[in-house]
Amino acid sequence: MSRVALVTGGSRGIGAAISTALKEAGYTVAATYAGNDEKAAAFTAETGIKTYKWDVGNYEACAEGIAQVEADLGPVEILVNNAGITRDAPFHKMTPQQWKEVMDTNLSGVFNMTHPLWPGMRERKFGRVINISSINGQKGQFAQANYAAAKAGDIGFTKALAQEGARAGITVNVIAPGYINTEMMSTIPEKVMNEVILPQIPVGRLGEASEIARAVVFLASDEAGFVTGSTMSVNGGQYLA
Numbered sequence: 001m002s003r004v005a006l007v008t009g010g011s012r013g014i015g016a017a018i019s020t021a022l023k024e025a026g027y028t029v030a031a032t033y034a035g036n037d038e039k040a041a042a043f044t045a046e047t048g049i050k051t052y053k054w055d056v057g058n059y060e061a062c063a064e065g066i067a068q069v070e071a072d073l074g075p076v077e078i079l080v081n082n083a084g085i086t087r088d089a090p091f092h093k094m095t096p097q098q099w100k101e102v103m104d105t106n107l108s109g110v111f112n113m114t115h116p117l118w119p120g121m122r123e124r125k126f127g128r129v130i131n132i133s134s135i136n137g138q139k140g141q142f143a144q145a146n147y148a149a150a151k152a153g154d155i156g157f158t159k160a161l162a163q164e165g166a167r168a169g170i171t172v173n174v175i176a177p178g179y180i181n182t183e184m185m186s187t188i189p190e191k192v193m194n195e196v197i198l199p200q201i202p203v204g205r206l207g208e209a210s211e212i213a214r215a216v217v218f219l220a221s222d223e224a225g226f227v228t229g230s231t232m233s234v235n236g237g238q239y240l241a
């Protein structure tokens with residue numbers, strides 16, 4: 001039987017590329033999403049990957065949702081914590097709500113999803129936890145005190161949990177993508193893209209979601225058992241951590 005992989009925010013953007021690549025690599029995949037039913041339905045129709053709706057910021061919802069996925073597909077052995085949001089504002093204008101929403105989804109969401117799955121991974125002596133952070137969690141970014149703090153938190157979480165999982169056959173790693181060619185990027189004016197963003201990227205282009213997905217497929221594999229606690233930068237050379 002193939003291993004079961006659960007991808008949060010796996011119905012669109014980078015997450016959709018991750019879900020699809022894991023399916024192509026032979027995993028049974030479940031993808032979660034927050035509220036965009038239309039995109040999720042279209043994704044399932046196109047790929048055959050089952051989608052589930054819950055808020056990763058809600059611990060009980062995560063525990064219930066995971067129980068449902070496991071009842072449908074079997075024990076989850078690979079968890080990709082990809083769901084993420086931005087609520088950008090310069091700090092003097094940032095509201096407590098903007099801070100909280102980003103923390104709830106991008107940092108607490110990683111705890112809420114990993115914690116219910118951890119005992120099963122420990123019992124089975126196998127697990128892969130792959131967190132999707134960001135270059136901005138490594139270097140900071142103007143108007144992203146909330147996002148950078150949460151994404152840096154994901155890196156600390158990874159390093160601590162990798163030490164706990166090592167003896168139980170569980171690896172915990174984090175990927176820090178740079179600028180990736182997703183819907184979010186298509187809203188940036190061409191002038192800003194060409195004159196501000198691209199000159200910062202030595203490789204001279206944006207990354208593709210499929211390039212993040214390939215890194216995930218590697219870290220998920222049985223062969224990657226010696227790679228744990230690592231931060232993999234996939235950023236075209238923009239920031240060398």
Ligand SMILES: NC(=O)c1ccc[n+]([C@@H]2O[C@H](COP(=O)([O-])OP(=O)(O)OC[C@H]3O[C@@H](n4cnc5c(N)ncnc54)[C@H](OP(=O)(O)O)[C@@H]3O)[C@@H](O)[C@H]2O)c1
Nearest residue numbers: 009013014033034035036055056082083084134177179180
């Ligand atoms: N795009 C980039 O250039 C870039 C760069 C560095 C890091 N990242 C990180 O990569 C990850 C994916 O980014 P993306 O650009 O692909 O994002 P995206 O296109 O906006 O998709 C986000 C996904 O996460 C889901 N989601 C959001 N909040 C959620 C919540 N509270 N509970 C459950 N699911 C939730 C969304 O569900 P709905 O469809 O229902 O809204 C959607 O499936 C994020 O963690 C992001 O921070 C992105």
